[in-house]
Amino acid sequence: MPLFAQLYNFAHWLTQDRAAAEDLVQETYMKALRGFSSFQQGTNFRAWMYKILRNTFLTTQAGLKAGAYVSLDGDSDDDKPSEPADAETPETVLLARVELETIQNALEKLPVRFREIILLSDLEEMSYQEICETLGIPVGTVMSRLSRARKAMRELLAAKLRGASR
Amino acid sequence: MSCDLWRGKLDAYVDSDASQEELASLEAHLRTCPSCAAEALGSLQMKRMTQAAATARYSPSPHLRLRIEESIQPNRKPVWALPWMRLVVAAAALVLIVASVALWMRYSAREQTLAELLDLHVATMASANPVDVISTDRHTVKPWFQGKLPFTFNLPELQNSSFKLVGGRVMYLKHSAGAQLLFELRNHRLSVFIFQDQPAMIPLAMGATTIREMAFNLETWSEGGLRYVVVGDASAADIHELSELLRVAGRS
Incomplete structure (x- = not known):
């Protein structure tokens, strides 16, 4: 099965639950197999698989909650870039003191739509074009959402570090 | 161009999604602006660390692969398609044919x-x-x-x-x-x-x-x-x- 371990990792990151992640991956493969005829040769297979997984996730209980959160938080995605990160916290200094576990915790705390786009970009190293295929949003939105997500991530880390140093 | 505008392009830079042209001009700026260079370095580091933190963070249990492989296998062959079952069916058909021929012969x-x-x-x-x-x-x-x-x-x-x-x-x-x-x-x-x-x-x-x-x-x-x-x-x-x-x- 192609992408098995990566898809599971991504599913577990999204669901934050082993059983839910297992069901999600299983359903993804079943849907992929059933809908393989709809996969167009020459297009991005990886983006196609992640798209199925992510769309399936959005129909689950946890996914619906995450989706509802998106629509209710009023933070619509427009093409405006986010504010530059707070210049007062030089990340080089900040990151030197950060452990992997802290980053994992921060990722878990991020809203799903921020978590997924960071994972697609940083973990899966997808190009903006692939992310836009996977999430079904325009490239401009990919860039602005990614920027917001990273800002939110840095803020979470900064808060964590401030809390720890106190 | 102000540093704020450059920083808006830093994401594309660390994500290797900037065009050749953008890349060249951004690198030129980074060489002259320590603040933006630090920011770029930080973003790059952040990306690497996120990757390290997220990669293989969760690994599938061994039984999951089996479970999925079973569930996506092409439909299980019907019982009559099993090799031994075919023999049984063939034998039964033969017995039936022989029996009906014998019956017909006796009848005639x-x-x-x-x-x-x-x-x-x-x-x-x-x-x-x-x-x-x-x-x-x-x-x-x-x-x-x-x-x-x-x-x-x-x-x-x-x-x-x-x-x-x-x-x-x-x-x-x-x-x-x-x-x-x-x-x-x-x-x-x-x-x-x-x-x-x-x-x-x-x-x-x-x-x-x-x-x-x-x-x-x-x-x-x-x-x-x-x-x-x-x-x-x-x-x-x-x-x-x-x-x-x-x-x-x-x-x-």
Whole structure:
């Protein structure tokens, strides 16, 4: 099965639950197999698989909650870039003191739509074009959402570090 | 261009999604701006660390792969598609074919035997000398067959019945000798065939014991190692009456 371990990792990151992640991956493969005829040769297979997984996730209980959160938080995605990160916290200094576990915790705390786009970009190293295929949003939105997500991530880390140093 | 604008492009830079042109101008700026360079470095580091933190953070349990492989396997072959099941099906089909062919052969053998007997009866009716021993007395007719047949039989007492014995002759069916007895009932003539119940007669034992064929009625049964066939143009009830008389005589 192609992408098995990566898809599971991504599913577990999204669901934050082993059983839910297992069901999600299983359903993804079943849907992929059933809908393989709809996969167009020459297009991005990886983006196609992640798209199925992510769309399936959005129909689950946890996914619906995450989706509802998106629509209710009023933070619509427009093409405006986010504010530059707070210049007062030089990340080089900040990151030197950060452990992997802290980053994992921060990722878990991020809203799903921020978590997924960071994972697609940083973990899966997808190009903006692939992310836009996977999430079904325009490239401009990919860039602005990614920027917001990273800002939110840095803020979470900064808060964590401030809390720890106190 | 102000540093704020450059920083808006840093994401594309760390994500390797900037165009060649953008990349060249951004790198030129980073060489001259320590603040933006630090920011870029931080973003790059952040990306690397996020990747390290998230990669293989969760690994699938060994049974999950099996579970999924089972669930996405092409539909399990139906039972009849299993190799051993095919053999069983083939064997069953063969048995069925052989059985039906055997049944059909026996059935056609029965039809053939019945047709022969009917022919014998009809030929007897057409003959000027239908019988070789002419007598209404059963004590004359029965002894006449002595030495002519490898078996003996009893003839019924007809005094209180409407049947009349006419006579008898030796006939052959399937290469074996048998007795043909002629009886009269009013204007009807009935033949009674008696022969040894041998394998060639088995087809007669199959199916109904009373048969109607070409307007003739037949009744057949087996008793004491002998096969009896009564045939004539009389009614089935009359044929049966004569058959009963013969059965009783056969048992005495």
